[in-house]
Each structure stands twice: as structure tokens, then as C-alpha cells.
Amino acid sequence: MASHAQAQKWSFKMTPTRVLLMLLxxxxxxxxxxxxxxxxxxxxxxxxxWPWGLWIGFDVLCGVALAGGxxxxxxxxxxxxxxxxxxxxxxxxxxSLIGYLLVMAGLFLDIGQWFNFWRPFVSWxxxxxxxxxxxxxxxxxxxxxxEFGEIATERIGTQFxxxxxxxxPVLMIIGIIFxxxxxxxxxxxxLLMVDKLYPLWWSPIIFFFFLLSSFFVGPAMICVETTLAGxxxxxxxxxxxxxxxxxISGFVMIFYLLLKIYDLVSRGVFGLMFSGTFEANMFLIExxxxxxxxxxxxxSGFSATRKGLFTFGLLVSCGVxxxxxxxxxxxxxxxxxxxxxxxxxxxIVSAGLVAMGVLAYCFIVENFKILEHDDHHGQAA
Amino acid sequence: MSKGVxxxxxxxxxxxxxxxxxxxxxxxKWDDKNPTMGPSAKLTDKNWTVVQFKEVxxxxxxxxxxxxxxxxxxxxxxxxxxxxxxxxxxxxxEGPVIYYPHxxxxxxxxxVACPFNVPKYQWEKAFPLVTKCMMCNTKVEKGEAPAxxxxxxxxxxxxxxxxxxxxxxxxxxxxxxxxxxxxFGENEVGGTExxxxxxxxxxxxxxxxxxxxxxxxxxTEAYMHATPFVGITWGVILTGLYHYTKRRNQISKDNxxxxxx
Numbered sequence: 001m002a003s004h005a006q007a008q009k010w011s012f013k014m015t016p017t018r019v020l021l022m023l024l025x026x027x028x029x030x031x032x033x034x035x036x037x038x039x040x041x042x043x044x045x046x047x048x049x050w051p052w053g054l055w056i057g058f059d060v061l062c063g064v065a066l067a068g069g070x071x072x073x074x075x076x077x078x079x080x081x082x083x084x085x086x087x088x089x090x091x092x093x094x095x096s097l098i099g100y101l102l103v104m105a106g107l108f109l110d111i112g113q114w115f116n117f118w119r120p121f122v123s124w125x126x127x128x129x130x131x132x133x134x135x136x137x138x139x140x141x142x143x144x145x146x147e148f149g150e151i152a153t154e155r156i157g158t159q160f161x162x163x164x165x166x167x168x169p170v171l172m173i174i175g176i177i178f179x180x181x182x183x184x185x186x187x188x189x190x191l192l193m194v195d196k197l198y199p200l201w202w203s204p205i206i207f208f209f210f211l212l213s214s215f216f217v218g219p220a221m222i223c224v225e226t227t228l229a230g231x232x233x234x235x236x237x238x239x240x241x242x243x244x245x246x247x248i249s250g251f252v253m254i255f256y257l258l259l260k261i262y263d264l265v266s267r268g269v270f271g272l273m274f275s276g277t278f279e280a281n282m283f284l285i286e287x288x289x290x291x292x293x294x295x296x297x298x299x300s301g302f303s304a305t306r307k308g309l310f311t312f313g314l315l316v317s318c319g320v321x322x323x324x325x326x327x328x329x330x331x332x333x334x335x336x337x338x339x340x341x342x343x344x345x346x347x348i349v350s351a352g353l354v355a356m357g358v359l360a361y362c363f364i365v366e367n368f369k370i371l372e373h374d375d376h377h378g379q380a381a
Numbered sequence: 382m383s384k385g386v387x388x389x390x391x392x393x394x395x396x397x398x399x400x401x402x403x404x405x406x407x408x409x410k411w412d413d414k415n416p417t418m419g420p421s422a423k424l425t426d427k428n429w430t431v432v433q434f435k436e437v438x439x440x441x442x443x444x445x446x447x448x449x450x451x452x453x454x455x456x457x458x459x460x461x462x463x464x465x466x467x468x469x470x471x472x473x474x475e476g477p478v479i480y481y482p483h484x485x486x487x488x489x490x491x492x493v494a495c496p497f498n499v500p501k502y503q504w505e506k507a508f509p510l511v512t513k514c515m516m517c518n519t520k521v522e523k524g525e526a527p528a529x530x531x532x533x534x535x536x537x538x539x540x541x542x543x544x545x546x547x548x549x550x551x552x553x554x555x556x557x558x559x560x561x562x563x564x565f566g567e568n569e570v571g572g573t574e575x576x577x578x579x580x581x582x583x584x585x586x587x588x589x590x591x592x593x594x595x596x597x598x599x600x601t602e603a604y605m606h607a608t609p610f611v612g613i614t615w616g617v618i619l620t621g622l623y624h625y626t627k628r629r630n631q632i633s634k635d636n637x638x639x640x641x642x
Contacts, residue, residue, distance in 0.1 A: 037507065038507055039504070039505065039506050039507040039508065039509055040504060040509065041504035041505045041506070041509075042505075046504065047504065048424075048425070048426075048492070048498070048501045048502060048504075049498070051489035051492040051493055051502060052489060052493055075619075078623075079619050079622050079623045079626070080622060080626050081623075081626040081627055081629075081630050082626075083630070110488070111486050111487045111488050112485075112486075112487025112488075112489070112502070112508065112509040112510070113485055113486050113487040113508055113509075113510070114487070115508075116485065116486050116487070117486060119467045119484055119485075119486050120466045120467045120486065123467045123468045123469075123484050124468070125465045125466040125467050125468045125469075126605070127462075127463045127598065127601070127602070127605060128463060128464050128465055128466040128490070128601075128605075129464075129601050129604065129605065130464065130465075130466040130488065130490050131466035132605065132608055133466075134466055169623060172623075173616060173619045173620055173623060174616075176615075176619055177612050177615050177616050177619070180611075180612075180615055181608060181611065181612055185608075188601060188604050189490070191600040191601050191604065192460050192463070192464055192493075192494040192597050192598075192600055192601060193493065193494065194593050194597070194600060195496050195589070195591065195592045195593055196493075196496070204600075207604065336498070
């Protein structure tokens with residue numbers, strides 16, 4: 001077995017798209033190095049009015065939410081033992097792992113004293129919600145790397161495979177606790193912004209909205225990812241599996257929608273969304289295209305088609321991205337009095353990080369057992 | 382008892398000596414692009430205090446000038462300190478909220494969290510730090526007034542125990558009808574060490590008057606306290622579910638085998 005694995009060559013197909021992604025990554029790396037040496041002022045459009053911008057909004061808040069597919073799937077497949085969903089488990093968790101590594105990269109880029117990043121490990125500012133985010137994200141990324149160890153040791157370091165396999169259930173459970181805590185904590189960060197964040201988004205239970213949305217965006221991301229992987233590798237996850245999966249999303253989204261309405265009504269700001277302001281319109285776009293239309297797709301016949309699943313996935317994912325950007329940027333414009341548009345360099349770095357993630361995904365899928373799931377089906381513990 | 386400063390805006394003549402004293406005491410550089418006085422004066426990483434010139438209307442509708450000294454308000458329960466995950470911001474028992482640069486990671490959550498947008502950042506530096514007024518904490522510890530307060534020639538400030546200043550402020554605005562009946566800092570975000578009284582409504586002078594009366598850290602306290610319990614409970618539930626569903630699957634598999642046999 002070991003000799004067979006060693007005999008296998010590492011493969012990475014070259015296509016024009018991949019060359020483009022590599023170019024983008026290379027430019028981004030250049031900008032990143034420049035930023036780490038010169039500081040934030042020259043590369044970003046951040047200012048005293050806009051201390052948090054695209055990198056925190058997109059790379060971190062959206063990244064973490066979109067990478068939430070991992071813990072949701074782990075919960076469904078490995079804790080609830082719904083083996084029906086096993087075919088998507090590995091690819092969902094891989095996307096999640098890559099997502100978190102990119103989040104860590106994005107966070108690292110965004111901090112001013114980057115050589116001081118370890119400080120909260122020893123100087124415990126435990127009253128801060130960010131403290132919880134910091135600990136949970138770092139621990140969870142470690143746990144995810146260990147979880148991936150189970151897959152990696154099928155190919156390299158095979159002598160450790162049995163250890164990883166034994167440790168997996170424990171890792172899985174720890175690997176669900178951490179994201180549950182920090183997905184909500186990312187929303188919890190904004191509890192302090194009670195007078196700054198527009199009331200359509202600020203809520204005393206904003207952390208719960210973040211948690212719910214990170215959970216229902218998981219299956220949506222899996223739909224997007226499996227469609228793209230299907231095209232690229234001619235590997236198709238059966239439609240009923242995905243359809244059943246997004247039904248879980250659908251129910252959570254209905255709950256989210258009802259809770260959102262209840263929250264807005266109870267705080268007396270329900271009418272704000274029809275006030276025609278910029279914030280109100282952005283909020284309506286987010287709710288209609290990110291929540292209501294996907295719920296309709298989810299419970300209609302359209303979800304029985306690949307196109308329907310992909311549309312659902314894309315709408316929900318974009319809806320969550322829009323929600324996070326609304327919280328970080330749009331909802332804050334009124335209180336800061338100025339607006340913020342990210343610099344071209346900020347966009348390039350964000351795009352470059354995504355490109356690196358796509359390339360890493362392709363490489364791992366082509367060299368490890370991620371998508372071939374049939375032979376797995378029986379041996380699931 | 383924490384120390385505070387009572388600012389009587391009706392007495393300020395806009396000389397700006399407080400801003401000079403601040404620069405000298407804290408060794409902050411002058412910045413030609415960002416003056417510390419005038420209509421466009423604003424707090425920056427080098428300007429820890431500024432005096433803004435405001436042309437407003439008085440009670441009779443006549444245009445008048447008012448001069449508004451800005452600096453950190455030193456909240457009784459500061460959002461920046463509760464936001465910092467590395468304890469770079471700490472509230473001292475004497476009142477000042479101070480910043481320890483060596484603990485700072487540069488995440489800027491303090492800046493987003495501050496209800497008054499006080500902390501500023503050294504954007505042009507390679508390894509930038511957060512800066513803000515620290516109420517000359519080394520002076521306050523010795524019972525001395527902050528540098529800006531000690532140089533004022535117009536008697537705008539009064540330095541002392543916050544609670545006594547508050548009493549005094551109340552009696553001043555009760556006696557003299559020119560003052561608006563509001564002490565800025567008494568209840569804003571749970572109270573601040575710097576207290577302001579004025580004859581022109583505060584919102585016309587650029588103060589953020591629509592802030593919550595609750596202390597901001599109280600918004601996250603309950604959440605953070607619940608976290609360990611939620612984590613442990615969730616872990617127990619997950620472990621239970623793991624074993625339960627595994628066993629259930631096993632039993633249903635065994636039953637299927639029996640049926641087939």
C-alpha cells in the first residue's frame with residue numbers, strides 16, 4: 001500500500017484559467033509583501049473613519065461564514081451519522097479548511113503590529129468578543145488541519161493513519177464547538193456598535209443571526225462548489241443528496257426570516273426597510289435575493305435540477321456576503337459621515353487570496369481522495 | 382474616587398493653549414495639514430486634543446462663536462478597553478483610560494468600538510500604533526491636573542473628583558438660566574470622566590448626543606460570560622448525539638442483517 005502511494009506521482013494539470021489564477025496570486029503576494037513592509041496607509045484606503053474595510057469585511061467575516069460548510073457537514077455526517085450525506089463530507093471540509101487558512105491570512109494582513117499577533121495568547125483581554133474569535137479561529141484551524149491529517153495520511157505518512165482515524169471523532173466534536181462559538185462571536189463584535197451600526201442590522205441578537213446564516217450558507221456553498229467541481233472533474237454528486245441538504249438550509253432560513261421580522265418589529269424599526277434610503281434598499285436586496293427567493297427555490301421543483309441547486313447556492317452565498325459587507329461598510333456610513341471604497345490593491349489582495357484557495361483546492365482534489373466517495377460509503381464509522 | 386474634568390464651554394475663548402500644552406507634554410509633532418484649532422480642526426494620531434471653532438446661533442437667534450475642546454472623554458466603562466483582546470487599553474482607578482503600545486496587535490477594534498471615534502491610527506507608519514489622549518495619567522496619579530487643564534488662562538476647566546464636579550455642574554446649570562439643562566458626560570454611554578456644560582445645545586456643537594445611556598461593555602458582558610457554558614453544554618450534547626446516533630445506526634444495521642439471514 002505504502003509503496004503504491006509512493007509510486008503515485010503528484011499531479012497538477014495546467015490550464016489557461018490556472019495560469020491566470022497563478023498570475024493573480026503572484027501579484028497579490030507582491031502587494032502583500034509591500035504592505036507588510038510599508039504599513040497599511042500606502043496600500044489601503046483605510047482611514048481613522050474606516051479602520052475596518054474590505055479585508056476584515058470580505059476576507060475575514062465572509063470567509064469565515066462561507067467556510068461554515070465544514071462544521072455543518074461535520075455535524076450532520078459525523079455526529080448525527082446521516083451517512084446519506086457522506087459523499088459531500090470530505091469536499092465540504094476541505095473547502096472549509098482552505099477557507100479558514102485564507103481567513104487567517106486575511107487577518108494577519110490586516111493587523112498593524114503583525115509580529116505581535118501572538119500577544120492575545122498571553123495577554124488575556126477576556127472581556128473582548130474578539131478574544132473569543134481569536135482563540136476559536138486559531139484553535140479551529142488547528143483542529144481542521146488535524147482532521148485533514150486523516151485524509152493526508154492515506155497518501156503521505158501512512159503509518160500515522162490509524163492514529164488520525166481514531167482521533168477523528170474527538171476532533172470532529174471539538175471542531176463543531178469552536179465554529180459554533182466564533183461564528184456567533186463575529187456578530188457579537190458588533191454588539192458594541194449600538195450607536196454606529198444602522199438599526200436594520202444592529203440587534204441585541206446579531207450574534208444569533210450570524211450563527212444561523214453561517215449554518216445555512218454551508219449547504220449553499222456546497223451546491224456552488226459541487227457544481228464547479230462537477231464541471232471541472234466530471235464528478236456529480238447525486239441531485240437528491242444536494243436537494244435534501246439544502247432543505248435543511250431552507251428550514252433554517254425560514255426560521256431566520258421569521259426571527260428577523262420579529263426582531264425588527266420588537267425594536268420598532270420594521271418600517272425603516274421601506275424608507276427608501278440607501279441602507280433600506282441594500283437591506284431589501286439582501287433579504288429578497290439572499291433569503292426569500294432562495295427559500296422559494298428550495299421548496300419548489302426547481303431545486304430538483306442542477307441549475308436550481310446552483311442558483312440557490314449562488315443566491316444564498318452572495319446574500320451572506322452582502323449581509324457581512326452591509327454590516328462592515330454600508331451600515332456604518334451614516335455614523336462615520338464619510339464613505340469608503342477599497343483601493344485597487346485591497347481588491348487585488350482579496351482576489352489573490354481567493355485564487356490561491358482555488359488552486360490549493362484543485363491540487364488537493366487531484367492528489368488526495370476527496371471526491372471519489374463510493375468506496376468510502378461502507379467504511380464510514 | 383475617580384478624577385474628572387468639568388468643562389464650561391461658555392468660558393472658552395479659543396486661544397488653543399491647551400492644545401499646545403498637550404503637544405509639549407506628550408511630545409507629539411506638529412502637523413501643518415491638520416491644525417489643532419479652527420473650524421476644520423480634528424483629532425488625529427498627532428492631535429490628541431483640538432479646539433473646534435463653531436459658528437452657531439444663540440437662544441436669541443444671533444450668530445455667535447463657540448469653541449469646543451475635544452479629546453478622549455475617558456468613559457467610566459470604556460468600550461475600547463472592553464473591546465481590546467490583548468489588554469492594550471486599561472482603565473485606571475484614578476480615571477484615565479490608558480494605552481499600552483507593547484500589548485497592541487493593531488486590530489483597530491478599539492477604533493470601531495469607541496462611540497465617539499476617539500482612538501486614531503498612525504496610518505503612514507510601517508508598524509502603526511493606536512494613539513489617543515491619556516488624560517496625562519502620570520500627572521493625574523499624583524493628583525495633578527492634566528497638562529491642557531493646568532494651562533487654561535480662561536478658567537474653562539475644573540479638575541477634581543468626578544462626583545463632586547457633577548454636583549457642582551448641576552448647581553451651576555440650575556442657578557444660571559443661560560445653560561442648557563444637560564451635562565454631557567453625566568449619563569452618555571454610562572458616564573464619562575469629562576463633563577461638559579454649555580449654553581448652546583450640544584448637538585449643534587458637534588457632540589454625539591444620540592448615544593446610549595447604557596455602558597457599552599454591558600452589551601457584551603452577558604454574552605462573554607455565557608460562552609464557556611454554551612461551549613461545554615454544546616460539547617456534551619454533541620458527544621451524546623454522536624454515541625446515540627452511532628448506536629442507533631448499528632442497531633438498525635444488525636436488524637437488517639437478521640432479516641436478510
